[in-house]
C-alpha cells in the first residue's frame with residue numbers, strides 16, 4: 022500500500038493508496054456517485070496491509086453497495102415521519118434527536134443514514150438551528166437531547182459550544198448526549214478547544230462512541246478517550262453487528278473488553294438497519310442471538326451491551342434477546358445452558 026494524502030475521498034485517491042483495484046473502478050465510480058467516501062489517516066493506519074479485513078470492510082466502498090435487497094429503505098428507522106422541524110426527530114415523548122450537521126469524518130459503508138449524510142447534504146443554517154432549538158425550548162416534556170447527524174464532533178468547537186450552551190440553559194433539558202465516531206476515526210479532533218466545551222456544562226455530557234472492532238481502539242483513540250474521561254464526559258459504546266467485521270463471539274468479546282478497559286461502557290449492540298446496499302453486512306437475528314448468548318457468563322456484566330433492534334419504519338427500539346425464561350416463566354436457563362425450575 023502506498024503512502025497517501027488523507028482524508029481519502031475519491032476513486033483515484035483510493036487507487037493511489039492501494040485500497041481498491043483498477044478492475045473494480047467502473048462499479049465503484051457508480052457507488053461514489055451515490056454515496057460519500059472518506060477515510061481518515063487513523064482509519065488508513067488501522068486498515069494497514071489488511072485491505073480485506075474488518076476495518077477495511079467498514080470504510081472502503083464495495084460494488085456490493087449497488088445490490089438492492091428486499092426490505093431496504095432510504096429512511097429505515099422512519100426519521101422523516103417524526104421530524105416536526107428540520108434537524109429534529111421527535112420519536113419518543115421525553116427525548117429528541119438534534120442533527121446540526123450531516124457531515125462525518127468517515128462514511129461507514131453500512132450507515133443507516135447513508136442516503137442523508139455527506140458533504141452534499143451539509144447541515145442546518147443558523148436560522149434552521151435556531152428553529153430547532155426553539156422547538157426544544159417550547160416542549161417542556163423534552164428531557165434529553167441527543168446530538169447526532171452526521172457527526173456532531175465535526176462541528177467547530179465554537180459552533181458545538183454555542184449549541185451545548187443553549188441546551189444547558191433550557192431548564193427542562195436534564196441531559197444531553199452526543200453520538201460520534203470521531204474518538205476512533207479522527208482522535209486528533211478531541212483537542213483542548215473541544216474538551217473545554219464539553220467540560221464546561223452544568224449538565225452531564227454523555228458521549229456514545231461508535232466502535233465495531235477492537236482494532237479501531239488504537240493508541241490514539243485510547244488517548245482521546247482518556248482525555249474525554251478526564252474532562253468528565255461519560256462514555257458509552259455503540260456497536261453495529263456486521264457480517265465479516267464482528268460476527269463472532271470472540272471478536273465481540275475482545276471489542277467489549279477493550280471498550281471497558283478504555284472507560285467506555287458497551288451500551289447497545291445494534292442489529293443492522295436495512296439501508297440501501299447494505300445486505301452484505303447483515304447478520305440474521307437468530308445468529309445475533311446465538312452470539313450474544315455465547316457472551317453471557319463469559320464476560321463481565323459491565324461489558325455486556327443490550328442487543329437492540331430499531332423496528333423498521335420508526336416504531337422504536339426493542340431488545341431482541343436472547344431469552345432465558347422458559348415454560349411460562351416457570352423455568353430458567355443458566356449461562357451454561359442448564360435449565361432450572363423457579
Ligand code: SF4
Pocket residue numbers: 124125126127128129132133134135138170171172201202231
Ligand atoms: S459516522 Fe455515523 S452517521 Fe457518519 S457514516 Fe458512520 S455511521 Fe453514518
